[in-house]
Amino acid sequence: MDIIWFGEGKKINFKMIKDVEVSFITVNYNGLDDTMELLTSIANLQKNDISFETIVVDNASKEDPEPKILSNFPFVNLLKSSTNLGFAGGNNLGIKHAKGKYLFFINNDTIVSDDLVEILLQRFKENDQLGMLSPKIKFHETNIIQYAGFSPLNVLSRNFAYGNKREDGGEYEEFLNTYAGHGAAMMVPMKVIEKVGAMPEFYFLYYEELDWAQQIARAGFEIKVEQKAKIYHKESMSVGKNSPFKTYYMNRNRILFVKRNFNGFKRFIGLFYLFFIVSPSKLLKYFIYREKDHFKAYLNAVKWHLNTPKYE
Template sequence: MDLITFIIVTWNNQQQIRQCLQTIMKYTLVPYRIIVVDNHSSDETVQIIQKEFSTVDLIISPDNVGFAKANNLALWQVNSEYVCFINPDIILTEDIINPSIHVLKEKQDVGLVSCKLRNLDSSLQPSCFHFADAYSLVAEILHIGKIFPQFLCKKYFMNFYNAKTDFYPQWVIGAEMVMRTQEAKDIGGFSTEYYMYTEDMDLCKKIDCILNKKIYYLANISLIHLGGASEVQNFNYNKQEKLIKNDLLFIKKFYGENEVHKVLRNMNRAYNFRLNLLNLFYYRNDKNLQIDKTKKVIDIIKEIRDGYCSR
């Protein structure tokens, strides 16, 4: 019987899916199953899987139902003890499953295990964060963690923390996550009110709130995450606006409406402060680009705030 099931959601990933599946098969040393849910790709993703990977269970969605719903479609078909949600733009370079399962067996207070993400050049890819709130978002906007030593980043600015030993972040990027299957089902899988982005933070929060368990980060087991392959294709998708709106949806869901207003107020102040810093002290070649991007985000926040105030 399979010990773990990999769930992969694809959307026009013909350039990545072959290497992802090949490296899963190469480095996974326990009995496994792979389920791919294709979100209505228009390229050769489905054909590659059907022709070259006959052992992969393929679910072809007639529509692009988003990341959360697609993962959940597969989750309800999983019978193995463990499940690994993994992106199609992942390249394994070692066995990630045995170390992850070992943690879940040894630490009953852990609900999810994730490994270190690296870029293609082997540099660190930030993947650990604090839950979005009125203070963590300001810290991210102003990149405050850059000026603090690592021991403070671990506690207050996790996205700037380069962990050398395993630790417990609040949430991790959803490019690769290992859970006990029953617990993934107990919390309802991914929350489907998010079409894209923030589903991973929400999942980790549900593990905290519903299961009363923690997230565990394996600092010395790593994999390559090419990153953003599906996002780049969606030219009509305003990523920044969607990220802000989804953060606010998360905050309202877990902290209430009053916290949303506080967050919007703090974010507006932080971006205006950032704009002043760029104007006064930033002298790199992309200064005008950074100023324009910051102004655009300020406009987005104003529009969102106006919408909340008019309710």
Template sequence: MIENQLKQIKPILSIIIINYNLEEEIDNCLDSLLKTLDKIEELSHSFEIIIVDNNSPNKNLFLLEEKYKSEKIHFFYSEKNLGFGKGCNLGASKAKGEFLLFLNPDTIVEEDIFTNILDLFNSEKKIGIIGPKQQTRKPCFDFSAGYYPNVFFELFNLFGLGVFFEGFLVNLLTKLSSKEYLNVHWILGAAIFIRKELFDLVDGFDKDYFMFFEEVDLCRRVYKRGYRIVYFHKLKIHHIGSVSGKRNYFLYTVRTYASKYLFLTKHYKFPNKQLMTTLLRFQLISQIIIWSLLSPLSFDKSKQKIKSFLYLISHQLKNEIDIN
């Protein structure tokens, strides 16, 4: 009787994971999630996990579906690779939770990040998005959150250093902060909490992005609605990072730069838009020079990088590879 009543109650949290050939990582992620959630009394009976497969050539996810048979875990299979944002939108359309967590498959959740984040949502109604610290193998840099592209960062990016400078800056700010969380401009898409009602209000992730910068775009639109974006750096998950994307340096680079260009054209106005996109074009040239010099050290990676920058120049910083 009690079990039937619990089934009818809407879950507090819907966790959405997008898969593309990462069945082993999803197995580890699910194992950590279930162990952690089982220890949280408030959530142990009030969560669901939604896994969307983006038409992975490797069909091993069916084996995981058998392994994790549960009324709390749901598997959905797309007939084509939707990309990250549209895959998340599909998962969110199936979600019943009051809050959503978009979680990368290459993450491990070993501590209770949920209680404090959900409490903060409930106590601060103008917080729209929250993200935990995503621990990586580079402890001196923090790529879990950040700030919108600006001229200062883009000048550093002429030498390929902008992302590291921003990561160093965020790491420094968290160490200097007396609070458990900071207001930021965006949260890295590997672990994003958002109110389901707000996600629906802003129409989810922008469908124009295939991969990368869709989370920055989402945070920007949420921010424009008057909500805060919060980085809860005292709460931590483990994030391996770009397991799927970086296997192909050409695609990874094309998607990154093209998505950044798309973000700039959507959200920046004259004269900032012209200045920022011009700097982005200069970065393509500077990166060709840098990777040409690095080619003796890493020939295959340099070859793919140079090929990607030449592609972006010839295609006016647009990604025409992933058009579905």
């Protein structure tokens, strides 16, 4: 893997000092226009009295992002990988180069609000046991909530996002515990990462932040969502909503998450449900509707677990 590190904020005064408080880390994969919009919103934060750096990890995109990003945002540290490292791998590459006390992992298809970082940092300063914190997430250019916290996964490995697709009327404004932060926007102290470790890369895409949150919680830290801090998300624009690629990783990783995070009878029921109820019904559906690519993707997701037990 070849990694090239460009840019160190030499052309703009972004409080580039040794003691960086926040490291923004975002992964770009064939989504340069979205990444440029995110960087524009981050650039507007320069007026705030916070020392921060911005790291963009490019996961082997078709279009080289260097000319556009560094000509418009010379404060960015751009890391380029010659292979697609996935969501966790890309973020972990950013972690290796981050200098911040707090790392803010943020999807490239989001827009930050002006007071977002200050509100999140204040919560960490008030609570030394806080290990992961996400803001409320709204759908882009709307007042519709995408995420105001996650419920725990039940025995059938199902959960839901509080407030999802509801108008934000202020009913979720209390600072809440949550099962996990949201991968689109989550802040984690560097000291927590040093204790727990980086994101689990074997997921590649989907469920890695849920697993990471459980690791952080088991280490004795709290996972919370801050309702007064808001970010706007364009939702999955780089991966097709019904693509075979998504079918494979969503279902492979759902089973993997249960293997790694459920115990005892709950684990037995969870795996029985996924292997012997969900899998046959989904394969039958894909067969009936002649969705060959999805059928193959789902079958490969199940086969992966028969051949790869080492991540349990």
